[in-house]
Amino acid sequence: MTSIHRLSMLNILRRPLRSIVTATGVAVAIAALFSLWSFQRGYQAGLNSELEKLGAHLLLVPKGCPYDAASIALHGASWPCYLDQSYLKTAKSTKHVSAAAPVFMNAVYTPDTGAQNVYCGVDEEILKIKRTWKLDGQFPNKENGLLIGSELAKDRSWKIGQTVRMPGLEGTSGTVSGIIQPTQGPDDLFCYLRLADAQRIFKRPNKLTHILVRLDPPEQLDAVLSDLRGCGAGLEMNIVPLSHLFRTIQNLVESTRLLLGSIALIALFAAGAGVANTFMMAVSERQKEIGILRATGASRSHIFNMMIRETMALCLGGGIAGIVLAIASSGIVETWLRSKLPFAPHDSLIRPEYAVALGCILGAAILGCVSGLLPAWRASNTSPVNAIRSSGVTI
Amino acid sequence: MSSTKLISANNLVKHYHRGTETIRAVDGISFEVDHGEFISIVGPSGAGKTTLLQLIGAMDTPTSGSLKISDRETARMNDRELTLLRQQSIGFVFQSFGLIPTLTVEENIALPATFSGKKVGPVVKGLLERVGLGHRRTHRPNELSGGEMQRVAIARSLVHSPPLLLADEPTGNLDSTTSEKILELLQDLRRDGLTVIIVTHNQALAARADRTITIVDGKIVA
Numbered sequence: 001m002t003s004i005h006r007l008s009m010l011n012i013l014r015r016p017l018r019s020i021v022t023a024t025g026v027a028v029a030i031a032a033l034f035s036l037w038s039f040q041r042g043y044q045a046g047l048n049s050e051l052e053k054l055g056a057h058l059l060l061v062p063k064g065c066p067y068d069a070a071s072i073a074l075h076g077a078s079w080p081c082y083l084d085q086s087y088l089k090t091a092k093s094t095k096h097v098s099a100a101a102p103v104f105m106n107a108v109y110t111p112d113t114g115a116q117n118v119y120c121g122v123d124e125e126i127l128k129i130k131r132t133w134k135l136d137g138q139f140p141n142k143e144n145g146l147l148i149g150s151e152l153a154k155d156r157s158w159k160i161g162q163t164v165r166m167p168g169l170e171g172t173s174g175t176v177s178g179i180i181q182p183t184q185g186p187d188d189l190f191c192y193l194r195l196a197d198a199q200r201i202f203k204r205p206n207k208l209t210h211i212l213v214r215l216d217p218p219e220q221l222d223a224v225l226s227d228l229r230g231c232g233a234g235l236e237m238n239i240v241p242l243s244h245l246f247r248t249i250q251n252l253v254e255s256t257r258l259l260l261g262s263i264a265l266i267a268l269f270a271a272g273a274g275v276a277n278t279f280m281m282a283v284s285e286r287q288k289e290i291g292i293l294r295a296t297g298a299s300r301s302h303i304f305n306m307m308i309r310e311t312m313a314l315c316l317g318g319g320i321a322g323i324v325l326a327i328a329s330s331g332i333v334e335t336w337l338r339s340k341l342p343f344a345p346h347d348s349l350i351r352p353e354y355a356v357a358l359g360c361i362l363g364a365a366i367l368g369c370v371s372g373l374l375p376a377w378r379a380s381n382t383s384p385v386n387a388i389r390s391s392g393v394t395i
Numbered sequence: 396m397s398s399t400k401l402i403s404a405n406n407l408v409k410h411y412h413r414g415t416e417t418i419r420a421v422d423g424i425s426f427e428v429d430h431g432e433f434i435s436i437v438g439p440s441g442a443g444k445t446t447l448l449q450l451i452g453a454m455d456t457p458t459s460g461s462l463k464i465s466d467r468e469t470a471r472m473n474d475r476e477l478t479l480l481r482q483q484s485i486g487f488v489f490q491s492f493g494l495i496p497t498l499t500v501e502e503n504i505a506l507p508a509t510f511s512g513k514k515v516g517p518v519v520k521g522l523l524e525r526v527g528l529g530h531r532r533t534h535r536p537n538e539l540s541g542g543e544m545q546r547v548a549i550a551r552s553l554v555h556s557p558p559l560l561l562a563d564e565p566t567g568n569l570d571s572t573t574s575e576k577i578l579e580l581l582q583d584l585r586r587d588g589l590t591v592i593i594v595t596h597n598q599a600l601a602a603r604a605d606r607t608i609t610i611v612d613g614k615i616v617a
Binding site: 011293298383 | 482497502505510
């Protein structure tokens with residue numbers, strides 16, 4: 001026996017091209033919603049993960065733009081200016097500072113491959129900051145000792161104890177004393193060496209690029225900020241609370257998100273209007289047939305139910321196609337977003353999740369329900385008299 | 396008090412408004428129909444035959460007057476009650492067959508049961524055999540001839556075992572040979588106790604009925 005559901009599904013298939021075009025509108029709108037929602041979650045999770053991997057609560061950098069400085073410190077690049085190493089003492093002596101790790105960072109290019117090689121001069125204090133690090137071998141304690149990121153070691157096939165030519169640094173070699181186990185972050189690509197060695201190689205004695213500071217307890221952030229900004233060294237450096245910085249970055253991205261959100265919302269409205277229009281046309285075309293259904297015993301609620309099922313099924317189909325489309329194009333969207341954002345975490349920016357997919361499917365169902373209200377109401381008010389009135393049409 | 400009449404119309408009136416004009420489609424008609432009668436309604440175009448059929452079929456309510464079907468007054472029924480009456484007591488056959496093109500022959504016949512929720516599997520099988528379309532069970536309407544489509548429509552009108560069958564020009568789209576077969580089928584049904592009312596222009600078909608009601612300008616003239 002035929003069910004109302006089967007009747008609805010068959011009606012959708014009656015004009016496949018029109019159904020596909022209408023569902024495509026829904027698919028595009030849901031794809032935009034899904035991508036935006038996934039980006040929202042991915043970006044926030046990426047920033048939090050980056051903050052966690054950094055292990056520091058404060059970043060002390062030379063005067064200038066703190067966002068640029070944070071980006072360089074997190075992702076690795078050459079620094080345009082430097083801090084005096086004497087500021088390290090001030091940082092270490094500040095109350096509630098549990099660790100202050102000096103860093104001298106520089107990036108050099110290997111001309112033949114064009115690859116960037118990031119060198120970070122550090123001392124053992126870095127291990128108090130990077131608490132998630134697990135080392136194979138040991139921290140370099142001899143001149144020209146190297147601590148290598150896992151990805152770099154794998155790419156170069158470097159082993160512990162091996163003496164290697166340092167990429168991009170002509171005539172300089174070092175001995176691998178340790179390899180950092182995978183962190184899934186930028187550290188996997190960095191080459192760490194002793195602070196003194198880095199300052200010597202890059203000819204910047206007693207200079208630092210930044211200082212990573214960990215607090216104990218972290219809740220004393222405001223007090224530490226006040227102390228550091230109040231001292232003499234505080235005038236010469238930017239003291240960047242990383243949680244504040246990440247929050248600010250998120251706020252900066254918020255406007256982009258709002259814009260994209262508005263576009264997604266407009267697309268949803270347009271898709272809903274398209275669905276409503278398509279089904280209003282369908283109701284007009286099927287006046288006689290609906291009249292026949294009414295004459296053969298269908299109540300108003302049967303007809304209303306049938307039409308709502310049609311719009312919901314079409315929107316659900318479009319919604320699922322939209323999610324598939326969004327997942328399939330997430331790589332392209334991610335590349336585009338990375339090129340536009342002022343700061344992008346190392347982790348994936350677009351993070352498709354089941355909850356987001358379910359939310360979008362629910363959104364598509366609601367869209368189908370709302371956009372179907374008017375056509376369903378109109379169809380349900382069709383009089384059975386139409387079964388006879390518009391004679392001459394062969395069904 | 397219950398009567399033996401299946402249909403009882405008393406001073407039945409149906410008016411329509413077209414702009415400022417009032418159209419008196421049915422204008423004070425009174426008649427009665429017994430159980431098992433075969434009645435034809437004839438008259439010129441615009442006489443009010445179809446409007447009368449719509450009223451008898453509980454598709455519409457009269458402007459005034461009384462119309463009782465199986466002792467139930469339709470004039471005071473709301474949409475839900477009219478729907479229920481159609482589900483239980485009335486079968487329709489349309490000139491243009493009124494089959495749903497997306498459904499198979501079997502599904503078209505079972506369509507009224509979709510809305511009443513009744514199980515009609517064996518009934519459908521029996522009706523398919525009765526109208527001689529057992530071999531067309533899974534075919535769709537566009538694969539059938541006009542006569543076959545009308546036989547499917549008749550089977551559909553009987554699936555819920557109504558006491559009353561209404562047919563609007565049932566042979567209007569058929570050739571004379573096929574029309575004759577449809578008429579024989581309707582007479583068979585009448586012999587089984589079904590009340591059949593047909594609206595037709597076909598004088599030969601009208602002559603085969605027990606009684607003919609002739610309508611002109613919304614009034615019964617014979």
